[in-house]
Amino acid sequence: MSAVPARAALPPGAASREVERHRGDAVERVRDAVAEEVPVALLYNDRPHVVMMATPQDLDDFALGFSLSEGILDAAGELESVVVTPLLEGIELRLRVPPARAEALEERRRNLTGRTSCGLCGAQALEDAVRQPAAVRGGPRIDDAILRHALAQMHERQPLNAVTGATHAAAWARVDGTLAHVREDVGRHNALDKLVGALVRAGEDVHAGFLVVTSRASYEMVQKAATAGIALIAAISAPTALAIQLAETTGVTLIGFARRDSHVVYTQPQRLAARQEASP
Template identity: 55%
Template sequence: MPEREEISPGVAVRAVDRWRNGVSSHEEDLIAEEIPIAMVYNGATFAVMMASPHDLDDFALGFSLTERLINDASQLLQLETHALLEGIELAIQVADNAPGAHLDKERERLLPGRSGCGICGTRDLENAVRHDGAVGNGPTVSRDALELALRELKARQPMNLATGAVHAAAWADASGRILHVREDVGRHNALDKLIGAIHRASVDVDSGFALVTSRASYEMVTKAASAGITMLAAISAPTALAVELARSAGITLIGFARPGSHNVYTHPGRLLSAASD
């Protein structure tokens, strides 16, 4: 057990009775936090997401962009974080010409967005399955660069190393060097946080690729497309709808990305067999 001051944000300490090899012991364990976070735009609640309570500036920006509540980062004018008894409220002020400035009952979520659900409570099929425009050309990336990013990511997940219960989304440059990592109990929240982080850092999305420690479900591809990300590598499997959306958006979708192996489902031309190809 690490010292209390060394515990990562988003991690809580809880008592546990541990049973090992016929012996019981009462100990403290590190557990991932998961709390309700209300996304409030110009005074109107849009959704309540179950998420890890850290990197909330990045979460607010990335969520606003991928949910199309703002058209670009400049439309997010102010963010205030309010700690409440029930959870956290993110009071987000957006420009008057932003889509999220004047929410109505047709835009708000009917149900909370649970940590494993990207669109819980969405009212209609048009909002559930979005078809964003095609992404740009993006970089070409060697398989060696993908392998390097996979190796680097294992050591860049403090919350998961402590708890074994959270996902990560990472941004790597074309050489495979990881520049940004965000973690969350929800895979889609982690990607939203990453998208917010790379926007805040003014990262050129044509300069690298995203890597996620989860399956590549369709909402992950949709979020990547909305951010202009041209290559998305997932450690687990894609869904059929994710493959079709990646194909139509021009995204290179990689699944089962593991040391020494991976599957390329769409637009394989961006992935080279060697750095010199």
């Protein structure tokens, strides 16, 4: 990325480090902006559940979104409180949930470290890893122009990636293509969890918009989105075969290779129509 002036204000989640930059035969020492990545531990009713490597911003959204997208909670109201505690080793998120939820979680408790590229780390059984969400009903109907309008806004809505080049983004577009919420993180799953939390906190109707992600559409991204009730996903990169299978069985419209002038619809194409030409 470009050199960072010594007193430049960085967006939350970025840090400044001195680096040695080589360009052709020239070598210079400059300040560079890099994305922060810290261990974030989630504890439910004081019991450790999982540690994720994440960008330390929007952590209240992350706590709620992770709890919902992982099926730990069924509704936002079940999250009674979140206490964010910075520690020398990382950050603790202490979540208070109803005892019945904590007991159910204990039965499938995962206490392993999840890495930024792995949304299934810590799953102890196949049924934990390959979880089938309920079918998604309804959802928006959009056309190509609306999708492209949403994509056109993505770059300017990613301030952290603009200075670091190291983060993913998950964005919520309304039915006219306007981006209403965007969350960034070094982990694509974390960015989606943060977005889910933000949507719920804002009272957004998940049937009245669609998801845009800057990563590939892996199985767990579709799983999280479907669990949250999101019916249409547009990914800038490719989906996997298992993601396509899950999207089909859960009724999710899955779009890959989304660009300003092209895209590929893999499942449930009825929600996306080609742009209609005006009548004579």
